[in-house]
Amino acid sequence: MKVKAAVINGVNEKYRFEELTLGELYPDEVLVKVVATGMCHSDEALRIGDAEYPMPAVFGHEGAGIIEKVGSAVKDFAVGDQIVMAYNYCGICPSCRTGHPSSCNDWTPLNFGNPRSDGTHTFYKKDGTPVSNFFTQSSFSTYTITNAMNIIKVDPEADLRLVGPLGCGLLTGFGTVVNGLKPEIASSIAIFGTGAVGLGALMTAKIEGCSQIIAIDIHDSRLEMAKELGATHTINSRTENLRERIDEITGAVGVNYTIDTTGISSVMKSSLDILAIGGSTAPLAVTPNSLEFNPFTELTITSRNVLGILMGDAIPQLAIPELIQFHKEGKFPFEKLVKFYKFDEINEASQDSNSGKTIKPILIVDENYREDDLLMGG
Template sequence: MKVKAAVINEVDSPYVLEELTLSDIREDEILVKMVASGICHSDAVARAGGYPWYPVVLGHEGSGIVEKVGSAVRGFEPGDHVVLSYLYCGHCSNCLTGLPASCEEWMNFNLSGAREDGSLYFQREDGSPVYNFVSQSSFSTHTIVYERNLTKVDKSVDLRLVGPLGCGFLTGSGTVLNGLKPSPGSTIAIFGTGAVGLAAMMAAKISGCSQIIGVDIHDNRLEVAKQLGATHTINSKDVDVLSEIKRLTNDKGVNYSIDTTGVPSVARTSIEILAVGGVAAPIASSKHGVEVNFNADLNMLNRTIKGVLMGNAVPQLSIPQLIQFYKDGQFSFDQLVKFYKFDEINEASHDSSTGKTIKPILIIDEDYVPGT
C-alpha cells in the first residue's frame, strides 16, 4: 500500500514528506493506522548521525488504530486502539524474568532497520530501500509492527496524547519507578527538565521522595518543574549545583540522581552530589564519555552508577499504569505537550531541539475524534 512518511535522507538533513510503498503484512505482523506520534530526543540523535541506516523513517512514540492483523496474531484485532513501544523477543532469559528492556535481541530488533531476514518494510517506487526505526517508524500514515510492540488502551483514551508514553515519558517515569525504586522519604536530584526529566519528577513525587531537586538552565522549565513535583529548583547558570545541593541536604547529598542531558560535565556533577550509598542513573543518549575515579567517586563512598534503558519498563504494564496515574491527577503529562500538523514536522523538531516545546506531538490523522 502507499503511505505518506517523513523521510530523513542523510545525516542532518530535514524531514521530507514522501509517498512510499509499505510491504504487505506477514502472518505475525500488524498494520496500524497512525493517529499521532511524539518527537523524542532519540529521533534528533538518529537524525544527527547516531543511526547507521539512511534513508530512514524515524519516530518511535506512536499511537494509532489497528487496521489489519496477520493470521498468527491472537492478541489484537482491527479497531483496537494502541500505543506503540519497542520490540522484544519475549523468550530470552531477561524477557522471561520481566526485563524486556534488557532483551538479548533488543539492538537487532529495534536498530537494524529491517526485519530479521533483512527484508524491508518501506521502499520507494523505484524499489530503493527506506529503513525502519525502533521496529516502529511512527512518522508515517501507516506502519507495521508486532504484538509485543503494542499496548492496547481503552477507546475513551485520547490517542493524540498517549504516544509519548511509549518512550520519553515511559523512560523518565520508569527510571524512577522500576530502575531506582526510591523509598518514601528519600532524596533525588534530576538534571534536565525536559519531557524525560519532568516525567521522572512526577514519578518521584508518586514514590514519596521528600526532596525532589530539579536542575536546568531555563527558568521557564524550572517553573514547570515546581508545578509537577519539584520541591526545590536550581538554575545551574546562576548557582553552583554541588554547593547548593549540599546546603539543601545538610551536607549529605542526595540518595539518587538522574541525568537526562547527556552533557559530560552535568553527568559528572550528578555523581558528585550523591550521598554515601547513592545511586546515579545517566539515561541520556550521548556521544561523549565521562571520566570516573572508581576509588574516589564510587568505591570509597559505596556509590552506584546504574544503567536504565527505556525505564526498565514492561510497556504493556507501565503504559496502563501511567494512564491511570494521569486520570488520578498524579501524572499531568498533558501540560507538557503541543500539537503540530504532520507537515509541520520540521518546525516541531526545531522547537523540540531549542526547548521551545517540551514534547511536540504530530497529529498524523486529523480526522481522528477522541473517544471514538
C-alpha cells in the first residue's frame, strides 16, 4: 500500500513528503487512516539530533484516526473505530503487569525506531530502503500501521482533529501530576515552561486542588494563557527575580512540587533550588543537557526528591478517556492551546512551534474527515 509521509532523511533536515510503501500487517496490528496528529517537542528533538535516532524516519506520535483493517489476533477493535494512538508496551513484564507500562522492560526497542522482532519494518522507500518508525505509530503519514497496544478507542462523536495530542504531550503533563508527583490538596506547585506539557500539568494541578499554581516562562503571552487556565501566580524569569518572587509567594518556605519542561540546565537547577523541605521535582524534557547538584546538601539534608517520570507514568487506555471527560466538563480546555495546519504545512508548523508562536500545532492529514468546517491556521 502506498502512503504519503513526511520523512526526515538526516539530522536537522526539513520534513520532505515522499511516497512510501507500508509493510505487511501483522496479527497484533491495525491499519489506521490518520485524520490528524499533534506535533510534539520530542519530534523536534530527534529531528535536530538532541537524541540519536536511526534515519530516515517518519516521526509523529500524537495521532488520531480511523481503523481501516484489523490483524487476526486483535480483539475489541473493529474497522471504522475512531482511535487515538499513544505508545507501545509489551503488557507482560513486571512493570506492565503492575500498572506502569511506560516503564516497560522493552519500552525503548518498542518505541524508538527498532524494526520488528523479525527484522521487518512498517515503512519502506521505493528502492526498498527501510524507514524508521516512531512510537510504533509514525503519524506523520496518511496511513500507518500500529500495534493494538498503542490504541485507545474514543467515542464516535469525538472530533479526531482535536484529540491526538492527548496521546503524548497532554498525557505527560496530566500523568506527571496525578501519578508522579501526587500533590496533596492545598499544596503548591511551580511549572517551568508553558508549552503543551507544562500547561497540561497546570490544568491538572487545578483539578487536583493545588492552592498555589505558579507558571514560569519568558513569554508574557504564554503567561497570560497560563492565568486563563488556572495559574494563581506567574513569573517572567527574564524580567523578574525568580527567587525573590518564589519567597514572596510562599513566605520563603519554597514550593512543594516543581516540573521542568525546558530541558535547560540552569532552569532545571532552579526547579530544584526553589523546592521546600521534602519537595519533589520532575524534569521532563527530551534534552542533551545535564542537571548537576550535590546529592547530600541539595537532596539528603532537605529530604528533596528528583523524580524520573516517563509519559506521566500513565496507562493511556485509562487516562485518555478520563482527559476527554474532563474536557467535556470544561476542566481541561486544551483546545485553547492548539492551532490547526494542513498536512502540507508541516515545516511551517514546526517552525511556529519552535519559535513559540504556536503552543500545540495540529496537522490535519485528512481534510475530508467531516463536512463541518475547521478553522485552518487559527
